Amino acid sequence: MESIIKPKKHLFICSRYREGGAECCEDKGALDLILKLKKEVVRYGKAQEIFITNSGCLGYCQKGITGVLYPSGEFLFQMDQMSLEQIKEKLELKI
Numbered sequence: 001m002e003s004i005i006k007p008k009k010h011l012f013i014c015s016r017y018r019e020g021g022a023e024c025c026e027d028k029g030a031l032d033l034i035l036k037l038k039k040e041v042v043r044y045g046k047a048q049e050i051f052i053t054n055s056g057c058l059g060y061c062q063k064g065i066t067g068v069l070y071p072s073g074e075f076l077f078q079m080d081q082m083s084l085e086q087i088k089e090k091l092e093l094k095i
């Protein structure tokens, strides 16, 4: 039977794009942020423990870039204004 990897932390980040100038996380750089975080997770050797996944709209577009961290269920708002270090702290991403 195939074993299933269970991450210790899983951060979903909204990368929804909306046409017509409507506020959305993609416009605020969500895809760049996701890529940066994925690279950091790999750099720290934690790819089996910490998952970073893009998601659809999480319902807080005015507070975007919005993410939700599991297993705690904590919402992270305005991630575009957080430093990479602040986000890494939330992920407990350290060597």
Ligand code: FES
Residues within 6 Å of the ligand: 014, 015, 016, 017, 023, 024, 025, 026, 056, 057, 058, 059, 060, 061, 062, 064, 065, 066
């Ligand atoms: S577009 Fe990101 S929370 Fe709605």
